[in-house]
Amino acid sequence: MSSELLYTETQYLGSNKYSLNRRLVLAIFCFLMYFFSEQNPEIGIGKTANYLFIMGLFVLILSAVLMLVLFLKTEVSNGSLVLDGLWTSRKVKLDLSNIVSIKPVRYSRFFLNRPVYNLHRKGTIRFYCSGRKAVELVDKDGLIYLIGTQKQEELALALNKAIGK
Numbered sequence: 001m002s003s004e005l006l007y008t009e010t011q012y013l014g015s016n017k018y019s020l021n022r023r024l025v026l027a028i029f030c031f032l033m034y035f036f037s038e039q040n041p042e043i044g045i046g047k048t049a050n051y052l053f054i055m056g057l058f059v060l061i062l063s064a065v066l067m068l069v070l071f072l073k074t075e076v077s078n079g080s081l082v083l084d085g086l087w088t089s090r091k092v093k094l095d096l097s098n099i100v101s102i103k104p105v106r107y108s109r110f111f112l113n114r115p116v117y118n119l120h121r122k123g124t125i126r127f128y129c130s131g132r133k134a135v136e137l138v139d140k141d142g143l144i145y146l147i148g149t150q151k152q153e154e155l156a157l158a159l160n161k162a163i164g165k
Helices: 017-039 048-066 152-163
Strands: 005-012 070-077 080-084 092-095 099-106 116-121 124-128 133-139 144-149
Touching: 005 144, 005 152, 017 048, 070 124, 070 144, 070 152, 080 152, 099 152, 133 152, 144 152
Parallel strands: 124 144
Antiparallel strands: 005 070, 070 080, 080 092, 099 133, 116 124, 133 144
């Protein structure tokens, strides 16, 4: 059995809606306070208003840079699923011969979710960066792996092909 690459996906830290919304609200607040203080000099902010403008620019630049930071890379080859990322000290490799079921699911009922890598919570091991879609894997021992993805159908198809279903 050759080890050809069946599927690959990269997810970036800056594309997470939760973090992006939080940074944009902070930048908008900084810009609004700057422009409000320029229109009303009697409120007494003075030189601090310039710092608010600089901080708003810094937050926007930081958001753009985070769009380039790799958080999670998912690869499926004939015998395994490999999850790796920039922030992780370990590469997680799942042997697909132990997988009992593969099911496309919704990641969470919440609109905003924080990125997680190898989070063990409520009997599920989670890998997620952004989006609402995920693939649920159950192994022979009953462990549930929830892999967040942007391409749910493609990942499920590649996993089924890798295990021979």
